[in-house]
Amino acid sequence: MSLTRLPPELPPPPEALLQSSSLFLDFDGTLVEIAATPDAVLVDAGLRDLLAALARHYGPRVAIVSGRSIAQLDALIGPVARMLAISGSHGSEHRFDGGEEKPLRPRSLDAVEARMRDAAARHPGALVEPKSFGVALHYRLAPGFEGEARTLVEALAAASGLAVQAGKMMVEARIPGSDKGVAVTRLMQRAGMAGTKPVFLGDDLTDEAGFEAARALGGTGILVGNPRPTAAAYRLDNPAAVRSWLAGGMA
Numbered sequence: 001m002s003l004t005r006l007p008p009e010l011p012p013p014p015e016a017l018l019q020s021s022s023l024f025l026d027f028d029g030t031l032v033e034i035a036a037t038p039d040a041v042l043v044d045a046g047l048r049d050l051l052a053a054l055a056r057h058y059g060p061r062v063a064i065v066s067g068r069s070i071a072q073l074d075a076l077i078g079p080v081a082r083m084l085a086i087s088g089s090h091g092s093e094h095r096f097d098g099g100e101e102k103p104l105r106p107r108s109l110d111a112v113e114a115r116m117r118d119a120a121a122r123h124p125g126a127l128v129e130p131k132s133f134g135v136a137l138h139y140r141l142a143p144g145f146e147g148e149a150r151t152l153v154e155a156l157a158a159a160s161g162l163a164v165q166a167g168k169m170m171v172e173a174r175i176p177g178s179d180k181g182v183a184v185t186r187l188m189q190r191a192g193m194a195g196t197k198p199v200f201l202g203d204d205l206t207d208e209a210g211f212e213a214a215r216a217l218g219g220t221g222i223l224v225g226n227p228r229p230t231a232a233a234y235r236l237d238n239p240a241a242v243r244s245w246l247a248g249g250m251a
């Protein structure tokens with residue numbers, strides 16, 4: 001007989017968690033629903049209004065932490081993005097308090113992108129997403145391409161000194177040395193967040209580093225989506241539930 005161990009059911013987060021905490025918000029799958037392609041996500045007026053309200057209510061204690069680059073987030077969210085602290089590119093770059101911290105872009109990314117485009121051209125639906133400090137190969141619309149895509153990106157990353165970052169129906173070659181835990185730790189050093197407890201909301205496996213860093217700094221994590229083994233202590237069903245919980249905390 002085989003026993004399947006189910007992940008423990010996590011409770012919804014209490015609103016009280018928002019008091020005196022710093023908020024770290026993942027983007028895709030947490031603030032917006034997952035879409036067929038990276039450009040197809042719906043950033044509606046309701047989300048922009050919510051982010052602006054969070055910035056007014058919590059001041060410097062709100063940040064977006066994403067695998068997307070800051071440039072991509074600016075393009076999607078618009079001027080409201082500048083009201084919040086942001087860590088982009090899996091913790092590689094930060095913008096807060098009027099300043100920016102960015103690494104150098106490795107030149108090898110251009111050749112990696114060209115190789116990915118060659119491969120994607122042979123698989124209808126496959127998509128290459130150039131980013132500031134990485135290149136992602138998406139196979140959501142070409143699921144049969146997954147194995148080849150992973151093998152290719154692993155080989156390209158190994159040959160170029162880049163890190164492999166797996167995501168939802170995509171695999172990325174990116175600058176090494178950071179993750180969302182690094183982002184939380186960096187942003188928590190700012191005066192505006194110092195002395196507070198971090199609360200990290202995220203849906204993807206990449207968000208586990210954020211949950212762990214939040215816990216190590218005395219805070220906690222909120223998993224968004226279906227139950228799974230996680231370092232988070234609470235769970236919300238989807239981005240709509242996230243938005244509702246965040247709005248409720250300001251009521």
Ligand SMILES: O=P(O)(O)OC[C@H]1O[C@H](O[C@H]2O[C@H](CO)[C@@H](O)[C@H](O)[C@H]2O)[C@H](O)[C@@H](O)[C@@H]1O
Binds near residue numbers: 029040140
């Ligand atoms: O850290 P996040 O803010 O969650 O960003 C993670 C990646 O999100 C995007 O890809 C994912 O969302 C797309 C749109 O819903 C979807 O089409 C794709 O399959 C998902 O993997 C983004 O394109 C990546 O650059 C981010 O790293």
